[in-house]
Every structure is written in structure tokens, then in C-alpha cells.
Amino acid sequence: MNNIHQSIEHIKPVTEAIFYGICGLAMTRDLLVKLACGLKTCGEKGKINEYKQNYQLELVDKVMIEDTKGLENIIKRSEQGEFKEWGTGLKAHVYKNTCIITEILDSKIAEKNKIVKKRTWNGTLFDNNKLNEYDGTIHFHPNHFTKYLAAIDYNIGIEDRGTAKINSINLITFNTSNGIEVIAHNKKYMYIPKNRNDKSILIKADHNQILEYLS
Ligand SMILES: [Zn+2]
Numbered sequence: 001m002n003n004i005h006q007s008i009e010h011i012k013p014v015t016e017a018i019f020y021g022i023c024g025l026a027m028t029r030d031l032l033v034k035l036a037c038g039l040k041t042c043g044e045k046g047k048i049n050e051y052k053q054n055y056q057l058e059l060v061d062k063v064m065i066e067d068t069k070g071l072e073n074i075i076k077r078s079e080q081g082e083f084k085e086w087g088t089g090l091k092a093h094v095y096k097n098t099c100i101i102t103e104i105l106d107s108k109i110a111e112k113n114k115i116v117k118k119r120t121w122n123g124t125l126f127d128n129n130k131l132n133e134y135d136g137t138i139h140f141h142p143n144h145f146t147k148y149l150a151a152i153d154y155n156i157g158i159e160d161r162g163t164a165k166i167n168s169i170n171l172i173t174f175n176t177s178n179g180i181e182v183i184a185h186n187k188k189y190m191y192i193p194k195n196r197n198d199k200s201i202l203i204k205a206d207h208n209q210i211l212e213y214l215s
Helices: 002-050 068-079 107-112 150-154 158-163 207-214
Strands: 062-065 087-095 098-104 116-120 123-126 136-141 170-176 179-185 190-195 198-204
Touching: 002 158, 062 068, 068 098, 068 107, 068 136, 068 170, 068 179, 068 198, 087 107, 087 116, 087 123, 107 116, 123 136, 179 198, 190 207
Parallel strands: 062 098, 136 170
Antiparallel strands: 062 198, 087 098, 087 136, 116 123, 170 179, 179 190, 190 198
């Protein structure tokens, strides 16, 4: 009995060391990914400022979702509150400072066609080659921790901007206690619905406007 107890005592520090080691590695990896994304975005912003004519999707004032059925589909799937993220591609063009989203691919088809390679509780991995024919992505943020703190989701993550392709428009959907929200972003800006009840028109928003929208 004593021997077993001693063995367990012996194993415990080893197990703990392995556990903390894995946690440490995961955190280091996470920090490195954040750092890489931050640096990448910083460089891309410089390019956008220098060659504005090549990056029109990065500079729009407004986003209009013309594909009503596609918008309905992403809202419906968001309402299901899945545990894992999901995503899809979208097609868009610029007309007079407005980004017009003309097509939102069905998210189930995006999975079937492996445009979405992997879904986890905090990430959506897209196949970048297959995304070449799209002008941006949509992904869903599950609310594991933010059910009652919806404002947190308004902060677009470093990874969200870093992994988005340059000259694209990207949507993020998430649940709040007031229902589904849809926001848009590119490398530089963020867009929120002009009207709370209509997610098809999104306008560029600064920090104060976002807070006002949330209040
Ligand atoms: Zn995200």
C-alpha cells in the first residue's frame, strides 16, 4: 500500500510537469501566432496606404449584403449556437466606396468542398488555395465565455485580421443576449449594422460608434 502511495506521489510531479509543459508550449505557440499575425497585418497596412488603387476592398465606407438568402442562411446557422466555429467564402466587388457582397456560399457546401479544412472551438481553418476565387470569408464565433459579454466579440482578433487575405472583406457572426450580430472587417476597418434590425447594410464604425451601437 505504502509502495503504491509512494509511486503515485512520485508520478504526480512528473504528470504536473508534463501538464504545465504542454500548457506552456500551447501558450507560447499562441503568442507566436498572434505576433506573426500582428506583424503581417502591420506590413499589409503599409502596402494598402501606398497602393490604394490595388486594395479597394480595404478602403470602403460601407458594406451591402445583396445576397439576402445567403445572409438568412448564416443568421439561421449562427442561431443554432454550435460549439465549433464554422465558415464559408463570399464574393464581392466595390461600387462607389461601397463593398457589395453578391454571393455567400452555403457554409455546408464550403465544408463538403473542403474550403473549410478544419473547425475547432476557437478557429476555422480555410484552404487558402480554394479561397482564391473568393473575395473574403465569413466565420462564426461561438460564445463559450462571452454569452453575457457580447461587447468582447466586437474586438476583431489579431488572428482574424492577420489570416484574412489582403484586399478582402470578411464577416463575423456571433450570438448576443439580444440576438445574432453580424460585423464586417478588413485589415484596417470595422463595420457594424446601420440599423439593429437589418444586418444587410453595415457602416464603418469607430470605437465610440461601436459603444453607442451596443448601448
Ligand atoms: Zn475569429
